[in-house]
Every structure is written in C-alpha cells, then in structure tokens.
Amino acid sequence: MNPLLWIALVTLAIVFSLWFPRWRLKRALSRPLSADGLAILEKNIPVYARMPAPLQQQLQSLVVQFLYQKKFVGCAGLTITDEMRYTIAGQACLLLLNRQSAVYPELDTILVYPDEFVVTRNEVGPGGVVTPSANGLLGESWGDGRVILAWNHVQxxxxxxxDGHNVVLHEFAHQLDSESGAANGAPYLPNVSSYRSWATVLLRDFDNLRHDAIYHQKSVMDHYGATNPAEFFAVATETFFEKPYQMAEHHEELYAQFLGYYKVDPRDWMSPPPDDAAQEPVFANYAPRW
Structure with missing residues (x-):
C-alpha cells in the first residue's frame, strides 16, 4: 500500500474515533427529557419544582447525559425500571449543578439491589488472623467504576x-471525592489556598463530630460521618442538600465551604424549618449505614 495512503487512512481513523463519540453524545443531548422522565424527577426530587427554570433545564441535560453514558444493572432478581434510572440519575446530578465538571467520568455502572445487600470482607484481627465478615449495606461507591445502591433506601x-439521609447523594459524593485520586474527604478544588481553608474547616468539624459521636451528643450531621474524613464529606453532602438551614446555623464555615464547592444554595429551594427545628441538632446515635 502507498505509504501516503496508509498515513491518510490511519489519520482518518483516529479523527473518526475522536469525532464519532462526541457526535453521538451531542445527538443524545439534543433530545429533550421525556415527559415520563420529567414526571419522575418532579415526584422523586421534591426540591425540583422550586428550582429556578435554568437549573431545572441544566439538571435535565445532566440526567440525559448520565443515562446515555452509564449502565444500570439489576441484582438479586431486580428488574431495572425507568423510575429507578431517572430517580438515581436525577439525585446524582444534583451534585453537578453549576459546576464545570464531567458527569462522573470514572463511573460506568450502577448496580441496584432491591434492598440491603451483603458484602463479605476479610478483617485482620490480633496476631494477623484473617476472619471473613459479612456486612449488610445500603450502598457503596467503588473505585473501579461502580456504585451499588439498595432501591428501597433510594425510595x-x-x-x-x-431527614439528612440520602444514599444516592452519599455514594455519589464518594465518587466526587475519589476523582482527586483518593477518597479522603478532599475532592478537586481550584487551587492550593482552597485546599488549605477546606482542610482547616473540615478537619475541625470532623473532630467535633467525632467528639459528639463518642459522647452521644446530638448533632446536625449523622454520627456516621465521624467514621473517617471520606464519610464525613459524604454525610456533610447529605446534610447540605437536605438540612441546609440547620447546617448553616450550626456549621456556618462548613456550609460556606460547601456553597463554594457545589455552587448552589439548597436553601433557595426549601422553606425554612420551624424555629425550634432550625436550632435543635437531631442525630444522637452512631448508626452505621453504608
């Protein structure tokens, strides 16, 4: 074969391999969210109706892209339905609003169980003895491109x-956290100074939550966040989106950090709670969830 022709064919193949996926994605995004999908978002994301129209449109586009790029797999006999797909995608994409971010680029597959699923892990005890341990979980975020969810808890x-409990927000916060290379409570931030202020505030509030958990003190955030910094970030994300007034009241600097990171203020979509509810922390017990 003529060398010039060979080079031209290889170049054409490379250009096509880069262009065609982008063309397919652009084509998918040009299609509006279906009426059924929109109805599911309105039903299963209670704050959706109170979001301004530009954010609603943005969320719809993110959901379309999420559903185009990610695969859903039903486990333990569960059949995946549109309600499952749109509900999970819609809640997960709330974390991406107003942010110049890819749509969970490392995520490929969402595994959905009907209810709590069991994971067996090897635990190393005294003397290096390894003992298998079975744990019932509501959700997990893995570093190999998978998120696992229990559908009844998504519901x-x-x-x-x-109530500050949302397994989708929790597990997809872990996905954001791990995009920086490790799930350690420090997701991608714009610059070094941002990391300094982030670390100062989050580590202080993490230590305070650990104190509350040890001494069974009430707190706005679930004591499960005291497990480690990664769980603290995920629990704080749940609190930010579901209990924004209480979080802003009791964790003002932490709330400001999350405002800067998530680029939205959930208080704009929710009515203030009664005065006593805004003032009173609610979680009083350490309760492992996932």
Missing part, C-alpha cells in the same frame, strides 16, 4: 428530603 431518600 426512602426520595420520600423524605429533610
């Missing part, structure tokens, strides 16, 4: 948007 999160 509970959709049914009550004010």
């Amino acid at each position: 509970r999160g959709a049914a009550d948007w004010t």
Whole structure:
C-alpha cells in the first residue's frame, strides 16, 4: 500500500474515533427529557419544582447525559425500571449543578439491589488472623467504576428530603471525592489556598463530630460521618442538600465551604424549618449505614 495512503487512512481513523463519540453524545443531548422522565424527577426530587427554570433545564441535560453514558444493572432478581434510572440519575446530578465538571467520568455502572445487600470482607484481627465478615449495606461507591445502591433506601431518600439521609447523594459524593485520586474527604478544588481553608474547616468539624459521636451528643450531621474524613464529606453532602438551614446555623464555615464547592444554595429551594427545628441538632446515635 502507498505509504501516503496508509498515513491518510490511519489519520482518518483516529479523527473518526475522536469525532464519532462526541457526535453521538451531542445527538443524545439534543433530545429533550421525556415527559415520563420529567414526571419522575418532579415526584422523586421534591426540591425540583422550586428550582429556578435554568437549573431545572441544566439538571435535565445532566440526567440525559448520565443515562446515555452509564449502565444500570439489576441484582438479586431486580428488574431495572425507568423510575429507578431517572430517580438515581436525577439525585446524582444534583451534585453537578453549576459546576464545570464531567458527569462522573470514572463511573460506568450502577448496580441496584432491591434492598440491603451483603458484602463479605476479610478483617485482620490480633496476631494477623484473617476472619471473613459479612456486612449488610445500603450502598457503596467503588473505585473501579461502580456504585451499588439498595432501591428501597433510594425510595426512602426520595420520600423524605429533610431527614439528612440520602444514599444516592452519599455514594455519589464518594465518587466526587475519589476523582482527586483518593477518597479522603478532599475532592478537586481550584487551587492550593482552597485546599488549605477546606482542610482547616473540615478537619475541625470532623473532630467535633467525632467528639459528639463518642459522647452521644446530638448533632446536625449523622454520627456516621465521624467514621473517617471520606464519610464525613459524604454525610456533610447529605446534610447540605437536605438540612441546609440547620447546617448553616450550626456549621456556618462548613456550609460556606460547601456553597463554594457545589455552587448552589439548597436553601433557595426549601422553606425554612420551624424555629425550634432550625436550632435543635437531631442525630444522637452512631448508626452505621453504608
């Protein structure tokens, strides 16, 4: 074969391989969210109706891209439905609003169980003895491109948007956290000074939550966030989106850090709680969830 022709064909193949996926994505994004999909967002994201129209449109576009790029797999006999797909995608994409971010670029697959699933891990005890341990979980975020969710708890999160418990927000916060290279409570931030202020505020409030958990003191955030900095970031994300007034009241600097990171203020979408509810922390017990 003529060398020039060979070079031209290789160049054409490279250009096509780069152009075609972008063209397909652009084509997918040009299609509006279906009426059924929109109805599911309105039903299972209670704050959606109160979001300004530009944010609603942005969320719809993110959901379309999420559903185009990610695969859903039903486990333990569960059949994936549109309600599952749109509910999970819609809640996950709330974390991406107003942010110049790819749509969970490391994520490929969402595994959905009907309810709590069991994971077996090896635990190393005294003397290096390894013992298998089975744990029931509601969700997990893995570093190999998978998120696992229990559908009944996704539904509970959709049914009550004010209790600070939302397995989708929690696990997808872990996905954001891990984009920086490790799930350690420090996601991608714009510059070194941002990391300094982030670390100062989050480590202080993490230590305070650990104190509350040890001594069974009430707190705005679930004591599960005292497990480690990664869980603290995920629990704080749940609190930011579901209990924004209480978080701003009791963790003013932490709330400001999350405002800067997530680029939205959930208080704009929610009515203030009664005065006593805004003042009173609610979580009083350490309760492992995922």
